[in-house]
Amino acid sequence: MATAMAKRLEGKTILVTGASSGIGKSTAMEFARTSPKSLKLVLTARRIDTLKVIAEEIKEEVGSGVQVLPVKLDVSNPSEVKGFVDSLPAQFRDIDVLVNNAGLVKGTAKAPDIADEDIDVMFSTNVTGLINMTQAILPIYKKREDGGRGDIINIGSIAGREAYPGGSIYCATKAAIRSFTDAMRRELIATRIRVMEVDPGQVETEFSVVRFYGDKAKADAVYAGCEPLTPDDIAEVVVFNAARRENVVVADTLIFPNHQAAATVMHKKS
Numbered sequence: 001m002a003t004a005m006a007k008r009l010e011g012k013t014i015l016v017t018g019a020s021s022g023i024g025k026s027t028a029m030e031f032a033r034t035s036p037k038s039l040k041l042v043l044t045a046r047r048i049d050t051l052k053v054i055a056e057e058i059k060e061e062v063g064s065g066v067q068v069l070p071v072k073l074d075v076s077n078p079s080e081v082k083g084f085v086d087s088l089p090a091q092f093r094d095i096d097v098l099v100n101n102a103g104l105v106k107g108t109a110k111a112p113d114i115a116d117e118d119i120d121v122m123f124s125t126n127v128t129g130l131i132n133m134t135q136a137i138l139p140i141y142k143k144r145e146d147g148g149r150g151d152i153i154n155i156g157s158i159a160g161r162e163a164y165p166g167g168s169i170y171c172a173t174k175a176a177i178r179s180f181t182d183a184m185r186r187e188l189i190a191t192r193i194r195v196m197e198v199d200p201g202q203v204e205t206e207f208s209v210v211r212f213y214g215d216k217a218k219a220d221a222v223y224a225g226c227e228p229l230t231p232d233d234i235a236e237v238v239v240f241n242a243a244r245r246e247n248v249v250v251a252d253t254l255i256f257p258n259h260q261a262a263a264t265v266m267h268k269k270s
């Protein structure tokens with residue numbers, strides 16, 4: 001017998017940005033596992049070959065009830081985002097859930113030594129990319145009854161709530177996501193569109209490898225002596241939020257591993 005969550009998700013089309021790794025990949029898998037009978041997944045990222053492998057993995061695990069469309073999309077490129085919806089095959093265009101997950105951090109430099117290209121890539125991906133994706137998908141939602149319906153789930157961060165030294169630009173991008181999300185929830189109050197934010201604390205993914213420009217040893221040191229969250233931990237929350245009864249909006253979620261109490265308060269075993 002199908003669970004309530006499976007039934008609520010059945011027949012939906014889910015779009016995940018940044019689905020080639022970490023939280024985005026886990027989110028795609030978790031949606032497929034939760035509602036395997038009838039679901040459409042549009043998985044986007046820059047690494048299309050990785051997305052194709054993930055699409056095969058999903059098919060192998062849950063079977064043909066879940067249709068997966070891998071699409072190469074750089075969210076930091078406004079013209080790619082503009083053409084995105086029209087480029088989708090018609091059967092994948094009626095999106096019900098947008099998970100704005102694509103994002104990254106570069107470096108730990110402090111002002112005035114932050115590289116221009118790092119500032120640009122963080123803002124154009126985490127902020128402008130997320131806003132452009134949202135603007136591309138909202139018209140689909142707004143055509144529906146009662147002023148519109150559909151879900152927007154933005155992946156923020158503890159870094160958007162509490163700034164820390166060496167993270168000024170990344171923290172600023174995540175704070176911007178928080179303001180945009182809150183404003184949108186207010187703007188869309190006369191519709192049935194749900195606007196939600198999920199803010200993870202420390203999660204072990206490729207995030208720190210990207211932060212340290214590919215230096216795996218530096219990335220591993222971030223997680224030494226503690227047990228970070230896994231991307232599956234966050235995926236479970238994203239899917240839970242999307243699968244609530246339509247009148248329930250899990251507006252804001254903050255998720256820490258047990259050893260973390262704030263952006264810079266971590267207990268590490270020596």
Ligand code: NDP
Nearest residue numbers: 018020021022023045046047074075102103203205206207
């Ligand atoms: P990963 O590095 O594992 O995944 C990041 C994903 O974003 C990849 O799939 C990457 O795909 C995609 N991405 C990056 N730039 C672009 C782009 N320009 N266009 C499209 N996709 C892009 O990290 P996480 O899974 O940890 O990160 C996912 C989200 O979670 C991010 O928004 C991050 O800020 C947030 N987060 C992470 C935390 C952590 O501790 N890990 C904590 C709090 C929030 P590709 O390279 O193929 O384009």
Ligand code: 8X3
Nearest residue numbers: 157158159201202263
């Ligand atoms: C990722 C968490 O604290 O490394 O958003 O910035 S943190």
